[in-house]
Amino acid sequence: MSIFDVRAAPISWQSKELLEIGAALGLILGVCLGAVALRRTLRKTRQVEAKLRAASGAFMDMLEENFADWGLTPAERDVALFAIKGLSTSEIAVMRSTSEGTIKAQTNAIYRKAGVSGRPQLLSLFIDDLMDHRRPVQEPAA
Numbered sequence: 001m002s003i004f005d006v007r008a009a010p011i012s013w014q015s016k017e018l019l020e021i022g023a024a025l026g027l028i029l030g031v032c033l034g035a036v037a038l039r040r041t042l043r044k045t046r047q048v049e050a051k052l053r054a055a056s057g058a059f060m061d062m063l064e065e066n067f068a069d070w071g072l073t074p075a076e077r078d079v080a081l082f083a084i085k086g087l088s089t090s091e092i093a094v095m096r097s098t099s100e101g102t103i104k105a106q107t108n109a110i111y112r113k114a115g116v117s118g119r120p121q122l123l124s125l126f127i128d129d130l131m132d133h134r135r136p137v138q139e140p141a142a
Contacts, residue, residue, distance in 0.1 A: 062129055070113040077104045083119055084126065 011019075063084070067077045075096075082092045089107070093100045107119075116122050 015105060059130070060128075062126065066114075066125070066129075069111075072113060076106050076110050076113075079103060080110045080122070083110070083111060084123060 058070065063081065067080060072080060078096065079092055082095065087095070089100050089103050093103045096103065111118060111122065114122055114125065
């Protein structure tokens, strides 16, 4: 037998059987380790999804709290939520089956009640709130 032009003596059938058994055991071990890794990944994914749902719920609670503090009407709440999601005035008008002028009037009322001058400042209010909630509370120095 020749491998890369190097002469080698044929191996015995016992050695060949041992190699094949070793390869089969290696494949079985690989499948088992892959299954363990998959199970760990799925468990971690479920944990991350649960944390994301909790964060999403907390964000919606924060939105509702701010909307209530600002005294937004139900229509203004809807428009504010769509604006925060990034929809344009025309898209919001189509979704709410109303005119763009009505949406503009509602967004102006939202900005006035929130004490901001436009959508970027409105978004920054919520981003600042989220960042404040993530910041650990520091104990005063003794």
